[in-house]
Amino acid sequence: MKNISERDKKHIWHPLTQHKLHDSMLAITKAKGCVLTDEEGKEYIDGISSWYTSVYGHCNDFILGRVQAQMQQLDQIVFSGFTHEPAVKLSEELIKILPENQEKIFFSDNGSTSTEIGIKMALQYHFNRGEKRNVLLAFEDAFHGDTFGAMSVSGLSVYNGPFEDFFIEVERIAPPTKENISNTLDQLEELLKNNNVAGFIYEPLIQGAAAMQMHDADGLNEILKLLKKYGVITVADEVMTGFGKTGKYFASDYITTKPDVICMSKALTAGLVPMGATSCTQNVYDAFYSGEISKGLFHGHTYTGNPLACAAALAGIELLKSKEIQDNIQRIMASHKKFNAEIKEHPKVLQTRQTGIIYALDLNVEMERYGSLRDKLMKHFMDDGVFLRPLGSTIYISAPYVITEQQLQKIYDSIRSVLELI
Structure with missing residues (x-):
């Protein structure tokens, strides 16, 4: 039997997708905590909580x-x-x-x-x-x-x-x-x-x-x-x-x-x-x-x-409302501030901003919202094992509240490295 991503092409029409330009979807077979796993077994840190939803981590046992x-x-x-x-x-x-x-x-x-x-x-x-x-x-x-x-x-x-x-x-x-x-x-x-x-x-x-x-x-x-x-x-x-x-x-x-x-x-x-x-x-x-x-x-x-x-x-x-999640939110906010202090003066960074656990930086480059350079950035992140979804020239993080410091640092490292590509 063909793999999931190949079978997908026959019948499914995906949202926000021009299929003539992008006809291959990544098949995710498992999600736990902040980690997504594809059908080849590769893992990705979910840096955007799967469109801002899975804030307590995927497949949270309590929920x-x-x-x-x-x-x-x-x-x-x-x-x-x-x-x-x-x-x-x-x-x-x-x-x-x-x-x-x-x-x-x-x-x-x-x-x-x-x-x-x-x-x-x-x-x-x-x-x-x-x-x-x-x-x-x-x-x-x-x-x-x-x-x-x-x-x-x-x-x-x-x-x-x-x-x-x-x-x-x-x-x-x-x-x-x-x-x-x-x-x-x-x-x-x-x-x-x-x-x-x-x-x-x-x-x-x-x-x-x-x-x-x-x-x-x-x-x-x-x-x-x-x-x-x-x-x-x-x-x-x-x-x-x-x-x-x-x-x-x-x-x-x-x-x-x-x-x-x-x-x-x-x-x-x-x-x-x-x-x-x-x-x-x-x-x-x-x-x-x-x-x-x-x-x-x-x-x-x-x-x-x-x-x-x-x-x-x-x-x-x-x-x-739990102390654990509220403490985690404060920890993530503090980590973003520390990362921002380091990255905001980078020549490839136009400006940065943060509210709560949402952090965003604008790249100092011209870029279409759904253009080839944006796709190149997203591929870089995915190759690094990080799921970030740039909005044109804006890279943002809205990770689950249960993300570890190690996982956050991997996201930051991937952003640092992408700045050297553009």
């Missing part, structure tokens, strides 16, 4: 045990008209770690749908109150997912090009810096005077797909304060930033003005099974609470509130 136990009790049940202990417990535990103004949890099954629901909450909130507000606000270079509402508010045309004629109306502002915040607030006030902005969706502190661009917490707070003044529903997309990556449970914890809605996925279930969640304030929920059926939030997914996903999420939250 597996909880999910296996749940499988013996209840695997799946319709979540419209039914409920169950894992979902109720998860809602309780999420509310404990979310910013203090969050009260209600709406479950779904991935990050894009969690933001889609947040967008619908913002639009329908005003509709239910008899207000016509049909414009959404988002940052330049934002990314919020691949479903239509999420694409509408995303600003990266490499993903959205063929669909842009079908989008919701969106206005954009620059992510805040200390230098631009005054002009941004002036621009924003002009936009808000028309009173047609329903909601603002934003990635707090870090724009992931925009190559880990990081912005100013104080500036974001000023933007949110102004939006609250005009009754705009603020939607924090914490799909990537949530559950410890910024050094706090949520990036919104760094900002005084809290969002009305928070979108979650990825690390929510520790990378074990798909799940999304969208939380909101009591005020948002109350706009949907009515004797009129049409004012309800009519959005549902078959696997909403799946008991196995809830069990994984509950186990993940328990780990996140």
Whole structure:
């Protein structure tokens, strides 16, 4: 029989892939902790937590045990008209770690749908109150997912090009810096005077797909304060930033003005099974609470509130709150700072940045997002036994919280060596 990667070519269409240019996939047969193993037996350190999900390591025994136990009790049940202990417990535990103004949890099954629901909450909130507000606000270079509402508010045309004629109306502002915040607030006030902005969706502190661009917490707070003044529903997309990556449970914890809605996925279930969640304030929920059926939030997914996903999420939250994981997060942050002090002046490094355990450096070279030089860098990392996935000329690390110092040093060494190739 042919190997897995050869068999893959016959029927599978992969995401974010132009198969005429890249038609060979690496087959992974095993994952444990921070290590991926391919079908040839070669090992790779997972330096990005497999798209920011497996933050407690792959096949974590504690999480597996909880999910296996749940499988013996209840695997799946319709979540419209039914409920169950894992979902109720998860809602309780999420509310404990979310910013203090969050009260209600709406479950779904991935990050894009969690933001889609947040967008619908913002639009329908005003509709239910008899207000016509049909414009959404988002940052330049934002990314919020691949479903239509999420694409509408995303600003990266490499993903959205063929669909842009079908989008919701969106206005954009620059992510805040200390230098631009005054002009941004002036621009924003002009936009808000028309009173047609329903909601603002934003990635707090870090724009992931925009190559880990990081912005100013104080500036974001000023933007949110102004939006609250005009009754705009603020939607924090914490799909990537949530559950410890910024050094706090949520990036919104760094900002005084809290969002009305928070979108979650990825690390929510520790990378074990798909799940999304969208939380909101009591005020948002109350706009949907009515004797009129049409004012309800009519959005549902078959696997909403799946008991196995809830069990994984509950186990993940328990780990996140543990002293061991919190100490590990601090250790990783300190290691990144030490590495940064060494590498930031390298002539091939344009700039560096860090928030929590997320570290990024921009190379001082011209590079396409999915070009040949980027592919050369990725091959170098993989040959070194390190899984890093450059975003164009940006190399970033978002490793699992259980990564060892030895494994971290191997990632750093691979970055050092790649700088000599370009």
